[in-house]
Amino acid sequence: MSATLAWPCAAVPEAELGPRTTIRVGGRAEWLLEPAHPDELVAAWCAAHERGYEPRILGGGANLLVPDGLLPGVVIATERLGRVFRPHPEGGAPEGDEFTPVLPARTPLERGADARLVAWAGATLPALVRITRDLGWSGFEGLAGVPGHLGGGVAMNAGGRWGETWGVVESVRLLGSDGVVRQRTRAECAPRYRDGNLDGAIVLGAVLAFRVDEPAAVRERVAGFLREKSAAQPVTEHSCGCVFKNPDRERSGGLGAGQLIEAAGAKGLARGQALVSPKHGNFIVNRGGACAADVLALIQEVRARVADRFGLELELEVKLWR
């Protein structure tokens, strides 16, 4: 009998993680679990705990650096949790069943209608931008060009100067570190800059609220933000997004992390096949064949140069799995 049958969902032993990250570096996970329903994710989490593992959660791998070699333990991927649908009509959902799909999301709505969607954790941010753009719903345009999954976006409060993930989140369904599933509103979570403030909870899904707008206006904003993003960032290369958080502007003299790195002369630095992007100093790109050790060495070098020049300790935005 295959060992994979021991898990309550699809499971891959010694699964390659590098190809599941946008920077394409890193080794294998001892176990990769791939639930296809939020309830299956909960069951997978419980099964991992019963076997003595504290599972890690993998979304789109767009802000993540996985170590080289074998990563012991269990990784739960949200890849198969991509459903996006309309909420049940008021009071129509059986107790505890609000996250079971009822209607597809793609029918256009008239102005003033309830423009809400329910999305599972693995719905991709680009898909949500596309779906809401095609519906003419406003609220998610600022996430145009940001890769990854909704769960990762909520956990990281992904976004930028045009908007953040939590700007449209009405409530989230969370699996807490105590194994209990809870619904939490935005006010209860109080998300911060690049931090969903979830206290280690796992995002199973979210209710998202938008404003019905003119489809042409939403389309134009999405296209404009995409143009600006591609002009400023190496969006077609393999990277893990911004490596560092922007420091407090008062302490950094108004400079963002990318500008500090450039001013410290670290743009264009390379270690093996990892390179500080000449386009944007806060991105490290994999030119093909880089390993996690190259990227980590580069991160240290960049940090040291900025500390030497400005006396500032840059804080990591990218998550390092060790």
Ligand SMILES: Cc1cc2nc3c(=O)[nH]c(=O)nc-3n(C[C@H](O)[C@H](O)[C@H](O)COP(=O)(O)OP(=O)(O)OC[C@H]3O[C@@H](n4cnc5c(N)ncnc54)[C@H](O)[C@@H]3O)c2cc1C
């Ligand atoms: C080209 C490029 C451009 C980018 N531009 C931006 C940008 O403009 N703004 C921005 O903020 N980010 C940007 N990023 C980074 C990235 O897109 C975001 O941080 C995104 O939210 C990461 O989501 P993910 O699903 O890929 O998370 P992952 O990288 O898979 O995981 C990141 C962290 O979130 C945790 N996590 C993942 N899923 C869940 C879940 N369901 N529940 C709880 N925790 C979870 C992981 O355990 C990990 O700690 C960019 C990245 C790239 C490659």
